[in-house]
Amino acid sequence: MSSKLDLAGLTLAERILSVRAAKRVTKGELVVLDIDQVMVVDSIAADVIRIIEEDLDGVIRHPERVAVVVDHVAPAANVEVATTQKQLRDYARARALKLFDVGRGICHQVLIEEGLARPGWIVLGSDSHSTTYGAVCAFGTGMGATDIALAVASGRTWLKVPETVRVNLRGERPIGVAAKDIALEVVRRLTAEGASYASIEYHGTEAFSRSERMTLANLAVEAGAKVGLVPPSGGVLEEYDVPDWLTVDPEADYSKVLDIDLAGLQPVVSVPFFVDNVQPVKEHLGTPVDQVFIGTCTNGRLDDLHIAADILRGKRVADHTRLLIIPASSQVLEDAVSDGTFASLLAAGATFGTPGCGPCMGRHLGVLAPGEVCVSTSNRNFMGRMGSPEARVFLASPAVAAATALSGVLSLPEVVKNA
Amino acid sequence: MARVWKFGDAVNTDDILPGKYAPFMVGEDKFQRYAFAHLQPEFAANVQPGDILIGGRNWGLGSSREYAPRALKKLGVAAIVAKSFARIHYRNLVNLGIPAFLSDTVPELLTDGDKVTYDFISGRIWRGDEEYKLPPPPEFLQAALAEGSILDYYRKHGRFPGES
Structure with missing residues (x-):
């Protein structure tokens, strides 16, 4: 697909929105646009259905563009949740929406696996981490129930064209420095509101796998961003049809440029209770840890489980520590079973949950008690996020999480210690 | 008279309504009782309809959960004045019709527990004899806010503001 528009000097976000608007638009302009995919999760389903049915005459403009995912408390933890999930399931079937039920996985992982987020698409999700779709250079962004209901009903949404923060990743990445560490460094440098209302473009990412790109784009929202776009390259170019207009213009107008020297990075943690409170792991070594959680849309993929298994294989989780692993999707779980990763982790003492969001927002499957400390590969460590407001959550990479599970205290993996 | 409830910077959506108390978890009739359950445990039981909230920078960061501001709406919160708002949360406030004002000065001048009166149409708050001006909402939202x-x-016009 080519475009006759003049896109010179436009950022990736401006290009996607201009092509869809069929006119050149730049930062600050308001646009109303057709969208390619809307994603609805269980936790807000009742609101979305109510608004569509009561306020919007039950209209669904493009049912084939709506994906419904049961993941936020899956399987249901109580009767209230079960009732909403039943309502959503029945509604999806009656209205011919794509339904991904309990156990299929976390919404963002499922949409990527199912090809429902593609380069150049506009994808709206009823979850803030919908920035994840930027991993394949889709304009993915999160919205609340009313916006999502309007999008489902009308097939459109209104957006302000964002300015763009360009992040340049330079230099060689040291062994043991994960995409998670890099993504958290971006959040630390920008702060939790440093990219508010903006698009983040991640450059220097040619060698990053799709999974690593998902980690980067996922955490864009923790700097306040509307979208986090990774320019198509490498495996993404091979796997997807990338429109020829979806390219980086070196002359594009960026509101801010952030250079990060990868060679200078080391494993980090987000120290409670703020995601942008990012500090070197080595400053917190030895902190006793009650629970380690490996999973979520940030870091629950096969490569994350491989990293954990490589650290834990043939060893045992520390006596006073629980290791909880929740694969991001049924596909990840199947792959981990068939390649032996699952067995290695199980033998090391890991416990497994149904693919889904798990305890990330403190609802079930690993909620924390007062005074407990958790090292988690997830994306938020706010007060009370995973249970008690007196529990503390450190966000970390899968490697740091696995090393911590082994020792029972916040630890660096051997590969880092020996480097 | 309305009470001012003052909060600091970076009040996130888990602060406003912890995930475990979503209507999805505890029921549509009960969830508002848990507004600020961790951050300000006395809030939900004591807030009165018409009270206003004051925040610092980046109010509402985090989750897209619209039920967080919806809990505040159910409790009768009349407006939120903050130095800046997180993007998704700001859309949610507009969508729910909760007046959200951006101001660097008002959050500094008002204190927790202040008794105030206000007129949000003209954008003014009074504490005793003192008057504080609030900036009008962005132009592009005024068309929407005029309809509620x-x-x-969208219900009235069948299209979005600014769409031909």
């Missing part, structure tokens, strides 16, 4: 909310605008 974006949803109301």
Whole structure:
């Protein structure tokens, strides 16, 4: 697909929105646009259905563009949740929406696996981490129930064209420095509101796998961003049809440029209770840890489980520590079973949950008690996020999480210690 | 007279309504009782309809959960004045018709527990003899707010503001 528009000097976000608007638009302009995919999760389903049915005459403009995912408390933890999930399931079937039920996985992982987020698409999700779709250079962004209901009903949404923060990743990445560490460094440098209302473009990412790109784009929202776009390259170019207009213009107008020297990075943690409170792991070594959680849309993929298994294989989780692993999707779980990763982790003492969001927002499957400390590969460590407001959550990479599970205290993996 | 409830910077959506107390978890009739359950445990039981909230920078960061501001709406919160708002949360406030004002000065000048009166149409708050001006909402939202909310605008016109 080519475009006759003049896109010179436009950022990736401006290009996607201009092509869809069929006119050149730049930062600050308001646009109303057709969208390619809307994603609805269980936790807000009742609101979305109510608004569509009561306020919007039950209209669904493009049912084939709506994906419904049961993941936020899956399987249901109580009767209230079960009732909403039943309502959503029945509604999806009656209205011919794509339904991904309990156990299929976390919404963002499922949409990527199912090809429902593609380069150049506009994808709206009823979850803030919908920035994840930027991993394949889709304009993915999160919205609340009313916006999502309007999008489902009308097939459109209104957006302000964002300015763009360009992040340049330079230099060689040291062994043991994960995409998670890099993504958290971006959040630390920008702060939790440093990219508010903006698009983040991640450059220097040619060698990053799709999974690593998902980690980067996922955490864009923790700097306040509307979208986090990774320019198509490498495996993404091979796997997807990338429109020829979806390219980086070196002359594009960026509101801010952030250079990060990868060679200078080391494993980090987000120290409670703020995601942008990012500090070197080595400053917190030895902190006793009650629970380690490996999973979520940030870091629950096969490569994350491989990293954990490589650290834990043939060893045992520390006596006073629980290791909880929740694969991001049924596909990840199947792959981990068939390649032996699952067995290695199980033998090391890991416990497994149904693919889904798990305890990330403190609802079930690993909620924390007062005074407990958790090292988690997830994306938020706010007060009370995973249970008690007196529990503390450190966000970390899968490697740091696995090393911590082994020792029972916040630890660096051997590969880092020996480097 | 309305009470001012003052909060600091970076009040996130888990602060406003912890995930475990979503209507999805505890029921549509009960969830508002848990507004600020961790951050300000006495809030939900004591807030009165018409009270206003004051925040610092980046109010509402985090989750897209619209039920967080919806809990505040159910409790009768009349407006939120903050130095800046997180993007998704700001859309949610507009969609719910909760007046959200951006101001660097008002959050500094008002204190927790202040008794105030206000007129949000003209954008003014009074504490005793003192008057504080609030900036009007962004122009592009005024068309929607004139109809109540974006949803109301769409229902009436069959299109979004600014769309031909």
